[in-house]
Amino acid sequence: MKSKDNKMSFIEVDADCDFSFQNLPYGVFSTANNPKHRIGVAIGKEILDLSVITSLFVGPVMSRHQDVFDQPTLNAFMALGYEAWKETRRTLQALLSVNNSTLRDDVSLRTRAFVHQSDATMHLPADIGDYTDFYSSRDHATNVGTMFRGKENALMPNWLRLPVGYHGRASSVVVSGTPIRRPRGQMRPDQTKPPVFGPSKQLDIELEMAFFVGGENHLGEPIPIHKAHEHIFGMVLMNDWSARDIQAWEYVPLGPFLGKNFGTTISPWVVPMEALLPFVEPNPIQDPEPLPYLQHQDAYTFNINLFVSLKGKDMASAVNICSSNFRYMYWTMKQQLAHHTVNGCNVRPGDLLASGTISGPVTVKGTDPGLVLDPAREPSSQLCNLEQIYQNWMEDFTHSLFL
Known part of the structure; x- marks a missing residue:
């Protein structure tokens, strides 16, 4: 899914990048300095580590389930259902918006929350039961x-x-x-x-x-x-x-x-x-x-x-x-x-x-x-x-x- 508007997010997204502001796919990754499997969202060449920003999910559904983003797979998040998925996506797009200062202007949080995709090892996104x-x-x-x-x-x-x-x-x-x-x-x-x-x-x-x-x-x-x-x-x-x-x-x-x-x-x-x-x-x-x-x-x-x-x-x-x-x-x-x-x-x-x-x-x-x-x-x-x-x-x- 190619980028439609590079200026929608404060994260740089190349015009031919599949990980656009409109996409925001979920995955599970680890890094050499942190081998823990954690949930992330891809945008541009970056991964937003959701385990770092759990407290920012304050909607009516996700405020009660922030712990799902501190899990090693997506299963618990998947289990929350349709309304939780929609609310989470709205929150992510708001946090990544060029007009939102929460992540954009907090240098310390931004440094901890974003990982270069080239530094990450990807894993199965879920425990697949069947x-x-x-x-x-x-x-x-x-x-x-x-x-x-x-x-x-x-x-x-x-x-x-x-x-x-x-x-x-x-x-x-x-x-x-x-x-x-x-x-x-x-x-x-x-x-x-x-x-x-x-x-x-x-x-x-x-x-x-x-x-x-x-x-x-x-x-x-x-x-x-x-x-x-x-x-x-x-x-x-x-x-x-x-x-x-x-x-x-x-x-x-x-x-x-x-x-x-x-x-x-x-x-x-x-x-x-x-x-x-x-x-x-x-x-x-x-x-x-x-x-x-x-x-x-x-x-x-x-x-x-x-x-x-x-x-x-x-x-x-x-x-x-x-x-x-x-x-x-x-x-x-x-x-x-x-x-x-x-x-x-x-x-x-x-x-x-x-x-x-x-x-x-x-x-x-x-x-x-x-x-x-x-x-x-x-x-x-x-x-x-x-x-x-x-x-x-x-x-x-x-x-x-x-x-």
């Missing part, structure tokens, strides 16, 4: 279905009726920059021979976004779709690493297991949903019409441009391989959360719900499937230039960058 991955891009589901079942049977009968998803492994969700070890498992590359064991030869990336659940619901009580936005705290980028050869052999009949659970990478900064509201767009037309519990008329689709670059061990610089946009999702986050809980399943603060691979329609110039597996990639895509290096799969010591 992780669910959806499959909500119609283009992606169609492309993969065509690959495995043919064009006439590309989408399974349930796909247009409900947000398809599966439960992933929360313990192996890691923050950006954490190395991923190539997984080992059973594969059956030759269908005429028994399976073999070894390292995956078909390691893939998946461009996704995910949202953190905030306020919880009680076991047995669904979250109605008109209230779902009050339980969606904010969004992160996500790479759903996938070992396709392991996955292909194991997934029948219960779905992904070792082909997915070895690692999932998320970005360290959580963009609050209120910061994304200027980018909201009308929801996609859904035909057939979903069942009533999945219907909502308010717009909850977002125009978020996404890019992936790769840098191999022998490459001088990263190369862009695909681009997409979150607006291409068929099922909205409100529908995902409403469906997830309609049977009474309880979700908790810090739970992570992911979009599935974000593919765009191949007729839209400049969009790509968002993963190496997808067969619908345009011949001119830059990945084709890397085919001899990667053989269409991720090699060791390759860096992937999601933007």
Whole structure:
């Protein structure tokens, strides 16, 4: 989210900076001289350490919960709910405003409260209790279905009726920059021979976004779709690493297991949903019409441009391989959360719900499937230039960058 007005804050924000006054994402960080994990907000090249300014949250809600900003994760803050999140954002924007002297003119407080991002180590923003991955891009589901079942049977009968998803492994969700070890498992590359064991030869990336659940619901009580936005705290980028050869052999009949659970990478900064509201767009037309519990008329689709670059061990610089946009999702986050809980399943603060691979329609110039597996990639895509290096799969010591 690029800066709109550098003069809105007394903190210098470059015009091309993602951490603008309008963004203010939350994260958890530490520094060499203070290894304690603490909550911060990014603006420009700085991090505002909320543990230093807890006493400045004096609104009707947060004045009673200042201690949540002295915690090592965002879970307690997430648990406070929708009104607390909105009040906190208003307070932060007021404190960072060019016209507010509280932080601007207090040299001692300002010195203690701000940390250069280059001096910080980022950590997982929350303790993730549960992780669910959806499959909500119609283009992606169609492309993969065509690959495995043919064009006439590309989408399974349930796909247009409900947000398809599966439960992933929360313990192996890691923050950006954490190395991923190539997984080992059973594969059956030759269908005429028994399976073999070894390292995956078909390691893939998946461009996704995910949202953190905030306020919880009680076991047995669904979250109605008109209230779902009050339980969606904010969004992160996500790479759903996938070992396709392991996955292909194991997934029948219960779905992904070792082909997915070895690692999932998320970005360290959580963009609050209120910061994304200027980018909201009308929801996609859904035909057939979903069942009533999945219907909502308010717009909850977002125009978020996404890019992936790769840098191999022998490459001088990263190369862009695909681009997409979150607006291409068929099922909205409100529908995902409403469906997830309609049977009474309880979700908790810090739970992570992911979009599935974000593919765009191949007729839209400049969009790509968002993963190496997808067969619908345009011949001119830059990945084709890397085919001899990667053989269409991720090699060791390759860096992937999601933007």
